[in-house]
Amino acid sequence: MPLPGPTAAEHSKRVVAHIVAEITRADGWIPFDRYMQLALYAPELGYYMAGAHKFGDSAAGGDFITAPEISPLFAQALARQFAQLFEQVPSRIVEFGAGSGALASDLNTALSMRGVALESYSIVEVSPDLMDRQRQRLQGTPVDWLSAPPTEFRGVMLANEVLDVMPVKLFVKRGNVTFERGVVIGPDGGFAFDERRANDVLASAVTAIEAEHGALPDGYASEVSLLAESWMRSSAQWLARGALVVIDYGFPQREYYHPQRLMGTVMCHFRHHAHSDPLWMAGLNDVTAHVDFSAMAAAAHDAGLNVLGYTSQAHFLLNCGVLDQLQAQHTPQSSGALHRLVSEAEMGELVKVLMVGRGVQGPLIGFTRGDRLHSL
Numbered sequence: 095m096p097l098p099g100p101t102a103a104e105h106s107k108r109v110v111a112h113i114v115a116e117i118t119r120a121d122g123w124i125p126f127d128r129y130m131q132l133a134l135y136a137p138e139l140g141y142y143m144a145g146a147h148k149f150g151d152s153a154a155g156g157d158f159i160t161a162p163e164i165s166p167l168f169a170q171a172l173a174r175q176f177a178q179l180f181e182q183v184p185s186r187i188v189e190f191g192a193g194s195g196a197l198a199s200d201l202n203t204a205l206s207m208r209g210v211a212l213e214s215y216s217i218v219e220v221s222p223d224l225m226d227r228q229r230q231r232l233q234g235t236p237v238d239w240l241s242a243p244p245t246e247f248r249g250v251m252l253a254n255e256v257l258d259v260m261p262v263k264l265f266v267k268r269g270n271v272t273f274e275r276g277v278v279i280g281p282d283g284g285f286a287f288d289e290r291r292a293n294d295v296l297a298s299a300v301t302a303i304e305a306e307h308g309a310l311p312d313g314y315a316s317e318v319s320l321l322a323e324s325w326m327r328s329s330a331q332w333l334a335r336g337a338l339v340v341i342d343y344g345f346p347q348r349e350y351y352h353p354q355r356l357m358g359t360v361m362c363h364f365r366h367h368a369h370s371d372p373l374w375m376a377g378l379n380d381v382t383a384h385v386d387f388s389a390m391a392a393a394a395h396d397a398g399l400n401v402l403g404y405t406s407q408a409h410f411l412l413n414c415g416v417l418d419q420l421q422a423q424h425t426p427q428s429s430g431a432l433h434r435l436v437s438e439a440e441m442g443e444l445v446k447v448l449m450v451g452r453g454v455q456g457p458l459i460g461f462t463r464g465d466r467l468h469s470l
């Protein structure tokens with residue numbers, strides 16, 4: 095693992111002090127989701143709220159790379175699906191968590207190349223630091239920023255790699271009892287995990303998973319994203335007519351809570367090194383957890399939306415004609431980028447696309463082959 099430079103290490107010390115103060119105020123224990131919230135989103139301190147470079151190659155100081163950062167081919171394929179949706183709903187887009195603004199920029203270009211005149215493109219972003227970067231990158235494009243999700247929206251909403259950075263609750267099974275993992279200050283003054291009996295909300299969430307997929311073995315540790323589920327439920331209030339497209343690392347619940355996946359899916363990224371210790375260098379790492387797509391689809395469905403499609407990123411992009419796009423602009427770089435987007439060993443299979451909505455008729459181009467709705 096590379097070591098952070100002195101400025102970054104100093105920054106992490108400030109983040110740690112902030113979290114230590116909160117743990118102390120909370121009588122020595124905070125639940126992991128609160129720790130993750132602070133490490134990623136504490137104002138002016140958290141990973142997404144301070145100046146860390148985050149996106150792109152490690153040579154440029156980045157920690158991880160997302161599909162829109164890899165190639166405009168991603169936006170070009172999405173544009174084909176969006177153009178089809180815009181035959182049924184107003185040509186308005188709301189993008190959640192727009193990162194560096196790469197997707198917004200490329201999607202605007204790709205849609206205009208397809209002759210789609212957008213009525214609006216709005217971004218909902220929690221990070222003031224990233225919002226500044228987006229404003230710089232998107233100067234001259236007709237993009238605006240909303241301080242909260244709109245309600246009664248008609249159009250298409252999009253969240254690429256946003257649900258996997260929503261704070262999760264960690265649990266562990268001991269005997270027949272569900273415990274919640276939280277964070278304490280360890281004997282050496284650093285952070286350590288500590289378990290408490292889970293409250294009713296978390297215990298019932300785990301009971302529901304076991305009722306569906308069988309009892310989890312003793313010592314089994316994983317996570318549930320109650321926040322992402324409530325975000326999906328809220329989408330039913332946001333969408334009067336249209337679709338929400340969620341793209342992220344994840345799988346159906348049966349796979350998520352497979353008895354052999356004993357340690358959950360929490361994964362951190364620092365300078366392109368993936369590791370599984372979210373307590374290391376708070377504020378300098380991206381902290382993620384895979385998305386339980388069955389839970390996301392169920393939350394949207396229970397709140398009144400239709401589940402329109404679910405497939406892998408590879409199938410989605412290929413269905414949307416990404417190979418035709420590649421042919422039109424073929425270079426060694428662009429074919430390498432396509433490989434990263436669709437290869438099973440890279441993002442193609444690990445990342446999934448879920449579409450939910452209201453008042454939208456299929457068949458939808460992105461799900462023509464390889465739709466896996468049955469697996470949710």
Ligand SMILES: C[S@@+](CC[C@H](N)C(=O)[O-])C[C@H]1O[C@@H](n2cnc3c(N)ncnc32)[C@H](O)[C@@H]1O
Nearest residue numbers: 142160190191192193218219220221254255256
């Ligand atoms: C991993 S980055 C992905 C950025 C971009 N979508 C991409 O694919 O490159 C996560 C983004 O989601 C934002 N974010 C996290 N939680 C959010 C929320 N509840 N609403 C809106 N944005 C959020 C972060 O600030 C960041 O911009």
